[in-house]
Amino acid sequence: MKLLSLVERKKEKQIKKYIVENKESLYRFAYSYVKNKDDALDIVHDAVCKSLVNINTLKNIDSIKSWIYQIVSNCAIDYIRKNKKYVAISDDLQEEKAIGYDTYEDIDLQEALERLPEKYRIVIVLRYFEDMKIGDIAQILNENENTIKTRLYNGLSKLKIDLIDEEE
Incomplete structure (x- = not known):
């Protein structure tokens, strides 16, 4: 186990705090992939x-949000590649409501979002x-x-x- 410098310990504390405060958002983001x-x-x-292992790659503590979202995005892409599948939606809306995760007021909107290609849906x-701001999204997805x-x-x-089309 390596010892963390004072700066890294402060970063670790802030990262942990951010993760705890935003766990539902991080989950929803990962869920949007798989x-x-x-x-x-x-x-x-x-x-x-x-x-937590790569604390040293976070250069600026102010960019913690985009840094963590980029890690989640990379992990999701790695997961999809590793499993060579894109899991179709299997949970029904009632289960999501019971769990208390993000639910959309408009079921038509949710279904339309799910039909969008991933590159549009994620954005x-x-x-x-x-x-999120456009600049943060670009940083997370490594795009212009x-x-x-x-x-x-x-x-x-x-x-x-x-x-x-659905209305008609």
Whole structure:
């Protein structure tokens, strides 16, 4: 076991505090990748472990949110690659409500979001459900800000078309 410097101990304390205060958001983000409760919990667990092991890679404590979300994103992608599957949604809405995780008021919206390709859905979830800025989303996904803006615009357009089609 390596000894942590004073700076690293302070970072560790802040990381732990952030994780505890935002565990539901981190879970929802992981869930948006795999659509499975247990897999999402495993991903968050792996991300927490990696964040604590790699404290030295956090250069600025003010960017802790985007740093942790990037770790969760990378863990989710690794999980999907490792399992060579994309788990289809198996939990029904009643189970989600009973657990108390994020539920959408509009079931049509939730279903339309689930039908979106992942690259659009992730950006929309981070922007509107996790209230992140475009710059933070770009950093998390290792993409250019203009790419994120384009995906957001295209994803919202697809979402709008899908919701309009459902109304008719």
